[in-house]
Amino acid sequence: MTGAHLPRVLIGDGVLSELQGILADYRSVIIVTDPVVRSLYGSTIESIIDATTQWVLVPEGVDVNQTLPSGADIILGLGGGRSIDAAKLMARNSGLDWISVPTAASHDGIASDVASVQHNGYRYSARCKGPIVVVADLKMIASAPKKLRLAGMGDILSKASSLAEWQLAHEHHGEPFDQHVYDLVLSALDSVLNDSSLETLVRAEVHAGIAMQMFGSSRPCSGTEHAISHAMDRRGVELHGIQVAFATPLCTYFLSESGYHLYGPQPVREAMRAHGLPTTLEDLSLSESTFLDDIHHALALMKRRGRYSILEHLPVTDSQVQKALAMLGYLD
Ligand SMILES: [Zn+2]
Incomplete structure (x- = not known):
C-alpha cells in the first residue's frame, strides 16, 4: 500500500x-x-x-x-x-x-x-x-443524462468480477493484495446492490477510486471484465461502465466455478436487468464471434500487463465460453 x-x-x-x-x-x-x-x-x-x-x-x-x-x-x-x-x-x-x-x-x-x-x-x-x-x-x-448513471452502476457492479479475480490472482499468481482495500471495494459493491439511490452510487464510485489510490493500481477495480471492455473499445461499442458490466456475469460464472464465488452471475444479471443495463449480445448488436474475438484480445491484454485472468486459470476454451453465453442468457 x-x-x-x-x-x-x-x-x-x-x-x-x-x-x-x-x-x-x-x-x-x-x-x-x-x-x-x-x-x-x-x-x-x-x-x-x-x-x-x-x-x-x-x-x-x-x-x-x-x-x-x-x-x-x-x-x-x-x-x-x-x-x-x-x-x-x-x-x-x-x-x-x-x-x-x-x-x-x-x-x-x-x-x-x-x-x-x-x-x-x-x-x-x-x-x-x-x-x-x-x-x-x-x-x-x-440532472446528467440517465445513461451516464446507468454506466456508473455498471462500473460498480463489475467489482463482483474484479474483486474475486484479484483474490484468485493473489492466491494462484502471487499478485499483491490488500484486505483493507478489498473490503472497501466490496462495501461499495454491496451498497449499490442494497440501495439504488444516486448518493449511494456516487459514494461507491468515490470509495472505489480511493481504494485504487490506496493500493497504487487499478487491479482491485479492474479485471478481465475491464480488459474485455478495452477490447470492445477498439470499435467503440458503448460507455465504459455498460461494457464492463456486460462482461461481468461471464467472468463471475467462471470465477464461481473455480471456487471464487463473491456474487455469482445470477445476482449480477438480476441487478443489471433491474437497472436496465444491456445483458444480451443483441442488446449491443454484437455477434458471438466478435465477442469471442474481444475475449481473446482481452486475455492478451491481461498477459501483457502481468495480470492473471480467470480465463487463463481454468483455462477456458471457446466452446466453454459459448456454452456459458447460452446458459447465462447472453443469447436470449
Ligand atoms: Zn471501470
Missing part, C-alpha cells in the same frame, strides 16, 4: 457552493471542462469562486501533452470522464493540485489517480495523482 494522500470528500445537494471556501487560499484557478458543461455551469461556478478563472475546453480525446495556461495555482476538473481525466493529466504535468467536480456519476475515476488516455490512436491508463478534494453536488449530477 502506498502513502497516498486521500481526498476530502463532499457529497450532497448544493455542495458546489463549498468551492468558495475550498478555493479561498488560491489566486488563479484553471477549470478543465467541455463546452456543454461550461455553458450549463460556467456562470454559476464563476459566481461562487473568488479567484481568477481560466477555462480550458477539452476536445474529443484527452491529449497527454495539453499545455497549461500560466499563472494558475490550482486545477479544477469539471465534468464527466474526459474533463476529469484531462485535469488529472494537467495536474501531473504541472505539479499543481487538482479538485474533482464530477457532473455525472458515470464511472469510478472521479476520485482516482488513474486517467484513461488516448494517444496516437491508442487508449491506455496513466498513473497521475488523486484529487485533493472531491465536490460531488448531487443536484448537478442528478
